Amino acid sequence: MYKNSFFRKASLISAIVTIAVIASVMSGCQKEEDEPLDENILNSVELEEYIIAGADFQKSLVTFSKKLNKIDFSKLEVSYDAEGRKVKRLPLAPFASIGIDEKVQTFNERKDALLGKFPQFASFREDLEIKYFQQCIQNSVNVKGRFLKLGINTSRPLLKSGSEQEWSGEEWNFLNQYLASWMNSSNYVEMAIIAFADGTYMTYVDSQNDANHAYISISTYANGNYYFIGNQSSPMIWFAHTHQNSSSPGAADNNFKNKYPNMGHYIYYQGGFYSWE
Numbered sequence: 001m002y003k004n005s006f007f008r009k010a011s012l013i014s015a016i017v018t019i020a021v022i023a024s025v026m027s028g029c030q031k032e033e034d035e036p037l038d039e040n041i042l043n044s045v046e047l048e049e050y051i052i053a054g055a056d057f058q059k060s061l062v063t064f065s066k067k068l069n070k071i072d073f074s075k076l077e078v079s080y081d082a083e084g085r086k087v088k089r090l091p092l093a094p095f096a097s098i099g100i101d102e103k104v105q106t107f108n109e110r111k112d113a114l115l116g117k118f119p120q121f122a123s124f125r126e127d128l129e130i131k132y133f134q135q136c137i138q139n140s141v142n143v144k145g146r147f148l149k150l151g152i153n154t155s156r157p158l159l160k161s162g163s164e165q166e167w168s169g170e171e172w173n174f175l176n177q178y179l180a181s182w183m184n185s186s187n188y189v190e191m192a193i194i195a196f197a198d199g200t201y202m203t204y205v206d207s208q209n210d211a212n213h214a215y216i217s218i219s220t221y222a223n224g225n226y227y228f229i230g231n232q233s234s235p236m237i238w239f240a241h242t243h244q245n246s247s248s249p250g251a252a253d254n255n256f257k258n259k260y261p262n263m264g265h266y267i268y269y270q271g272g273f274y275s276w277e
Contacts, residue, residue: 037131041121046114047136052146053110057103166202175201179268183242190214191242193268196234204228213252214241224262238264240273247274 041047115122124132137143175193182191189209194202194216206215217229218236225235239260241253247269249257257265257276266273 037135038118041118042132042135042139044114044117046110046117047132048140048143050107050110050114051133051136051143053103053107055147055150057107060103166200172201175203176271178203179242180271183244188244191268192216193240193242193266194228194236195238195264196228197237198234200234202228211244218260220260226260226263236263238266240266240268242268244269247272249276 121129121132137147179191179193182188189205189211190213191209192204192206192214194204196202204216208215216239219227219229219232221227227234228236247267249267253265253267264275266275268274
């Protein structure tokens with residue numbers, strides 16, 4: 001019950017935070033019709049604090065889920081309540097410093113404050129909400145500063161040809177949202193995703209890439225490890241690339257897998273990573 005309740009809340013906050021951040025990052029290449037925004041809402045402290053509280057909760061949730069995944073639920077101590085029902089309780093010590101209950105309360109309070117002052121916000125279409133989030137993140141020094149303290153950098157440029165972008169292990173959720181946005185881009189070409197032994201990830205687009213092909217240069221060492229030319233400090237543990245139309249590999253994909261057999265190979269398609277024999 002404890003675990004499930006937090007992850008239900010996670011779906012709500014993830015929608016707020018990831019849409020806001022990705023909308024901000026993607027704004028450089030999107031062409032949308034201008035729609036006037038209410039400056040009172042856009043420049044309000046309530047909207048800023050709502051977005052910040054959502055990011056703060058999301059950050060804490062990542063830490064919470066990591067600690068939760070390390071618990072062996074089969075070995076939890078069992079007690080009984082006053083009616084004789086069996087109860088298993090999570091150990092409090094690993095979670096005491098996270099303060100996730102307080103983060104949930106703060107987020108709800110910020111939401112109530114925003115809707116209390118601007119009740120019309122509750123009836124906005126999703127695309128209009130995204131515009132408010134996008135503009136607030138782009139223009140608010142307060143939001144950007146607080147995001148940076150949380151380790152969220154909204155100033156990252158979109159990948160251009162021949163460029164790369166690094167992600168820490170805690171940013172897996174944002175990486176997935178970023179990939180989902182990339183797949184729907186009007187300028188889509190195949191993208192490579194690389195996982196390294198040190199727990200980081202990299203997304204890479206070579207200047208030769210097109211909508212059906214991805215290229216990457218890999219160095220092979222005598223110890224059997226593979227290294228990407230853009231990161232010689234940590235070996236690759238798996239490689240993936242995006243497909244728009246199918247999770248099935250082509251001939252070039254199979255040739256690449258045969259050339260580099262000692263790591264995982266995946267195709268990213270419709271939000272999932274698919275391996276193949």
